[in-house]
Amino acid sequence: MRNKIRYLGNHFLKHELITGGIYIFIGSTIANVFNLFFNLFMGRNLTVEGFGILASTVSLMGLIAIPAGSIIPTIVSFAGSHFAKEDYGSVKALSLRIIKPLLSVSLIILLCFIVFASSIGDFFKIYDQSIILIVGVTSALAYIGVIINGLLQARLSFKFISFSNIISTMSKLAIGIILVFLGFNAKGAIWAIFISGIIPSIIGFIYLKFVWVSKVNNKSRINFKKILSYGIPSSLATLGMMALISTDILLVKHYFDPLQAGIYAGLSLVGKIIFFLTAPVGGVMFPLIVKKQAKNESYNNIFKMAVAIVFIPSVFISAFYFLYPDLSINFIIKNEMYRSESGLLGLFGVFITTYSLITLFVYYFLSIKKTNVYIPVLFAAISQLLLITFYHSSLLTVITISLLVELALLAVLVIYYIKIYGEHRELDRQVMIGTANEIGY
Known part of the structure; x- marks a missing residue:
């Protein structure tokens, strides 16, 4: 029995999801710890209203950068095969083909922020226009750095990705602390995000x-139509994913006053610890499944293991939030004002x-080129937006709407996975039967 357990343990540790992604998993975890410390420091040292400004601007930058980030699956899918063949000329051609439209988009975004800075500030109740301009520059540069990130993932440079992420988040924490202590408040935190965001692109460019x-x-010619046929729906899927976790904030x-908005942002921060701890799993899973599929090897076990690794600790943390919400808030954000809505923390955990x-499901479908997954994801994101817009009588109403929309989406994705998994098993069975007939059985 002991030998069997030892064998299973060794087999688990040698699985590609663990061994192949160990560097990015550890690196992302350390980076997320620095991100957590950054958010904790800001939550404790900024005013509630200031933290609300930081949370909303981070969400805005994330939403704007979604189309850029959604290109990463495309880069990984196309560049990965070229890296495997050491065809670096095609990798360079792909990069040059993609960077031209991204530069145009970057300039358009920056121009929009300059022209509409006042209107954007009024919508989010941020009256310092310099903050809006910093957000605009940060969002524009994200469209350039995404190419470096995608190429590093395609090359499976997990060790280097981990190193650059750690350096970036460490810099963000250090710069943020210094600027806040110098009296820059929320603007200092946003400057820290801008400066630290440039670092991975610079060192990644040198590495490549x-x-x-x-x-x-x-x-080395690149078929741009293939890039678009994959990139557009994957962009829409990623857009919907980011919207699902940002639209509510x-x-x-x-719609709410600055104090309530700040409290909601603080509770969201505590809830997102679950995502901070489990997010690296999806980043490791995606390129591994792409690699497996390219070699016509089985990849479903990788996905199942990823789901288990994410689900089990998430359930325990959510249960803790339900049982000890005040303790969780006091431990993470030492501000009594956030405890006024502590009863919502358990729902945030489930959310x-x-x-x-x-x-994980969306990454799985995109990795096997099932890009139609963007349809239910985008539908859910739009539903969340419309429902909160029309029904926002309380913070409880907002989080309940977000949770119900996501539960419905998860159910649809599970059904879709079962359908696809069944089709794959039937195809494998037919191939085995055909092979047996050919050899005379």
Whole structure:
């Protein structure tokens, strides 16, 4: 019995999801710890209203950067095969093909923030226009850095990705602390996000120098139609995913007074600890499944293991939130004002747990090129937006709407997975029967 347990343990530790992604898992975890410390410091040292400004601007930057981030699956899918063949010229051609439209989008975003800074500030009740401009520059630069990030994932450079993420988040924490103590308040925190966001792109560009010096030849031509056919629906799916975890914060900032918006942002921070701890799993799973599928190897066990790794700790943390909400808030954000809505913390835990599982399913479908998954995801995001817009009588109403929408989406994705899994098993069975007939059985 002991030997069997030892064998199973060794088999688990040697699984590709663990061994192949150990660096990015540890690195992302450490980076998320620094992110957590950054948020905790800001939650304790900024005013409630100031923290509300920080949370809403971070959500805004995240939403604007979604179309850029959604290109990462496309880059991983197309560049990964070229890296495997050491065809660096094609990798360079792909990068050049993608960066041109991204530069145009970056300039448009920056121009919009400059022109409409006053209107954006009025909508979010942020009256310092310099904050809006910092957000605009940060969002514009995100469209350039996403290429570096995608290429590093495609090359499976997990160790380097972990290193750059740690350096970036460590810098954000250090710069943020210094600027807040110097009296820059919420603006200092946003400056820290801007400065630290540039660091991974710079060191990543240097690391990929061998790609930039490669020659592009006729064999390196990239079919842009294939990129669009995958990139557009995957972008929409990613847009919907980010909206599901950001729309509530943005609308609460708009419809509620600054104090309530800040309290909601604080509770959301505590709830998102679940996502901070489990998010690296999806980042590791995606390129591994892409690699498996490219080699026509089985990949469902990787997905099932990823779901288990995310689900089990998330359930325990959510249960703790239900049982000890005040203790959780006091431990994470030492501000008594947040305890006025502590009864909502358990619901936040379930909300983030559901979102974490949805993220895995969406990554899974995109990794096997089932891009139609964008339809239910986008529908859910729009439903959440409309329902909160029309029904926002209390913070409880907002979180309940978000949770119900996500539970419905998760149910749809599970049904879709069962359907696809059944089709794959039937196809495998037919292949085995055909093979047996060919050899005379």
